[in-house]
Each structure stands twice: as structure tokens, then as C-alpha cells.
Amino acid sequence: MKARFLAPALLLLVSACTAGAQADNASPTSPISSPTPSDSGQAAPSATVPSASSQTNGRTRYVLDAELDYSNHALAVEETISYTNRSDDDLPQLLLVVEARRYPDAFELLVIQEPSGAVPETRWREQAWLEVDLSNPLQPGDSITLTLQYHIQLPQSSGTFGYDERQINLANWYPFVPPYETGQGWVVHPPGAAGEHLVFESADFEVAITPIEPSPNLTIAAPAPAQQNDQGYHYTLTSARAFALAVGEDFLILRKSQGDISLAVYAFPEHRLAAYAVLQNAALAIQVYQARFGAYPCEQLTVVEFAGWDGLESDSLFFLSSSYFETYDGSPANYLTALTAHETAHQWWYGQVANDQATQPWLDEALVTYCEALFYEEAYPAWESLWWEFRIDRLDPEGWVDSTIYEHDGFDSYVGAVYLRGAQFMEALRSAVGDEVFFAFLRDYAVQGSQRIVSAEDFFSLLGEHSGADLEPVLAEYFSPSP
Secondary structure, three states: OOOOOOOOOOOOOOEOEOOOOOOOOOOOOOOOOEOOOOOOOOOOOOOOEOOOOOOOOOOEEEEEEEEEEOOOOEEEEEEEEEEEOOOOOOEEEEEEEOHHHHOOOOEEEEEEEOOOOOOOOEEEEOOOEEEEEEEEEEOOOOEEEEEEEEEEEOOEOOOOEEEOOOEEEEOOOOOEOOOEEOOOEEEOOOOOOOOOOOOOOOEEEEEEEEEOOOOOOOEEEOOOOOEEOOOOEEEEEEEEOOOOEEEEOOOEEEEEEEOOEEEEEEEOHHHHHHHHHHHHHHHHHHHHHHHHHOOOOOOEEEEEEEOOOOEEEEEOEEEEEHHHHHOOOOOOOOHHHHHHHHHHHOOOEOOOEEEOOOOOOHHHHHHHHHHHHHHHHHHOHHHHHHHHHHHHHHHOOOOOOOOOHHHOOOHHHHHHHHHHHHHHHHHHHHHHHOHHHHHHHHHHHHHHOOOEEEOHHHHHHHHHHHOOOOOHHHHHHHOOOOO
16 A cells, blocks of 8 residues: 655644652743833732742642533633742732633633732733732742633634634633743743744643533543533643643544553544544554653543644643544554654653743754654654655755744744754754663653753753763754854
């Protein structure tokens, strides 16, 4: 049978919870920050909470109680955010990122207040950033609790935030606190023409979803096991970057276990064969990556088919486009297989070890794309050379691996430089240092970067501890010249 790959598509991307992985009291490791310019205006009274907190190891804690009106594509949400200042700066304001506000009429903030009942003054900046004034600066080590009530009217969209005739998808649907870098500011970026612009700290989540019109056919695909009662569903996810889910009425659900890890695929009934392939290949990918990088950082993995044209990662859950299911040909030589391996790898590189995806996207995307090659090398060795030919070489990718999302005017340029040239860079790096050093480095990188936001400096500093090889020829070929 002649093997074939689909036309290249954006491989975006899985993240992970790090349930059971290391936790610590340290701030994220050396994130690349985008300082937030201050706005003029008089701060209104607010209140801070002493450093005693219900949070685990200083992680931000999100408690979300959402009433879901499935037929009207809407949610009424009460959210409590418990935040500890882990920087060395006093914080006169907190910043909340509200991605839902980028969609017309999708987000309505009803109230924001503190335990005392005080209502802080707020202002919107850059469309989706909500600055919240504090009456007293939040000092290092101190905590604050905010309670928000808001309404979401989902846009009609086949993407990962919105609804269509088959499902509701909820990615980046709640306000969250971005990372903060001492002396620099909040790590926030506007969207680019391609790629992802959000940066997440590790946090803990308690999420309750209550459908207001219970239906025996209504199914929730979530990143954590459900505790169900008469009112709805409750989920707990710890040490995670984000909490995404999908809701539908006609999902085909396939399940299996890989050791003590639960896997589930929520797909459309007409794609049973492709859904089974996703399930099997996700399990294979976990086997391959655990051997290379260390233990899988979550207790489950959920895959959701959706009508959008690409995919998106979130902790313990990722979305995959129906187009990949529809064109699955039964062989390993297709993008459904490659994307499953790609997205599963994001559980390590993005979820366990995070990075600034706007300014240094190669740190996860180059490595995760190369993980596809590692997957084929181990799981389907007869198909590895074909993967390189169709996935990378035939496209003659161009551009600097270390470019930001803002240096590209669209998908093709961005993916060619960061993903495809990034995979070539990783292969060259492996050749330069040798297999033993390369894989020892990645295992150490997974441990040292766990629960943190790493930088290119962190990457190469740790690599230097593992190898004294001259990497200048490799860097000169793939990385932009130093200014």
C-alpha cells in the first residue's frame, strides 16, 4: 500500500497536568516577561489577605462553579481566585487575562469583590487584560482572594472556544492570573498572526459544571475524573496550566488504560476506526516518551475531536480536527498519527515544563515536533524515514528556529521556521552531543523544569552541564545571529 501524509497543518498542541510531579515554593524559572505599563488613575479601596492560604505550595487556586445552558450556548460562572505573590516585588495591582473578551459580546463581568465585600476598581487594557487595583500593595509572600461573577455567551465557532451543531468547546474560557517576573512585570502578550501568545503558571483547579437542562445524552469531556451528583459534575486538577473541556450529545467514547493512566477519545460516531487509532497511538506515545523523558505527568489523557481545522493542547486533554479523522487511511503515514504523537508529547513539553510561547515558542514546538520523529523511530521504525520526507524535508522549511510569533505573517512561515526547522535543529543537536547525552539531558530537563517556565538560557545552560560539545556550527545554521 502506498503510504501518504496529509498536507501539512498547524500542530497545536497538548499540555499537561503535573499531578504527582514535583511541586515547590519557588517562582517560575526565568520566564521571559513583557512588563505591563502602568495606567494613570486613582486606586479604589481593596483588601489583601495575610499570607496564610489554602493554596498548595503557593500555586494559584481557581474554584469555578459554572451553570451550563447547553441549548443556549451560555454559562453563568462564579470564580474564586486565590493568589499568592511569589515575586520579590510589591504588587499594587493584579492582572487578569480574559481571553473570552476577544470575542464580541462573549464575556460580561457582573461583579468582582474580595472577602470583605470590597469592590476594587478595575480597568480593561489591550481588550483582554483586566487590571484590578489593590488598596494596599500585595507584599511578597502575601495572598489575596478575588471572587468574580460573569456570564459567557459563546460565539458560534468551530474552534476551541465556542459552539457548533455538534458540541461546545471551552478552552481559555475563564479569567486567570498570568505569571509575574520580579522587576519586569506581568508576562502577557497580544495575539500574533500565528502561534500562541498565552503563558501559564502551574495552578490548582476545582471545577463544578451544572447543566441547567440535564440530558441523558449530554457528555462532558474533561481533563480529570468526574465526581457526579444530582446537580452536575465536579473535577479536581492540580499542578496544571489550564482547564479545558468539551460538551456534546453524540460523542463516541473509546477508553483504555496504559498502566495506571486512563485514556479516552471523544469522537464522532462516523470516525470509529480513526478514533481507535488515536487511542492506540496515544498509548504508544506515552510508552515511548516515558522511556525517554520520565513518568507521564498526569493520571489521564482525554482527546476530543472537533470541527475546527487544527488542534489545541490543554492539560490532560487536547483537541484534534475532524479533518484528520476523516482522512485517516489506516496506516501510520498520516497526520492523525503524527498529531497524536505531537500532542501527547506536549504533556511533558508545555505542561510539565512550560515556556513563553509568544517569544520563545521553539522551546516546546521544536522539541515536540521532534518527538514525532522519536515516536516513529520507536513505535513504527519502518515509517521513520517517510515521516522525515513528508513531514519535513519535502517542504524545504526556512527561517530561524528561535523566532517569535510576531516575526511571522502567517501559519506557513511560523510552522516552517519553528516547528519544522526546529525538528531539524533537534536532530542536529542530538548528532552533535550523541544519543546518551541527548536523552540524559532531556530527562534532566524534564525534572529541572518541572512546574516552571523555562527560557532558552535555561535550556542551553543545562545542556552545557551535560555536554562540552561545540554547538556553534549548529546554532549558526538554525538560530538567528546575535545582535
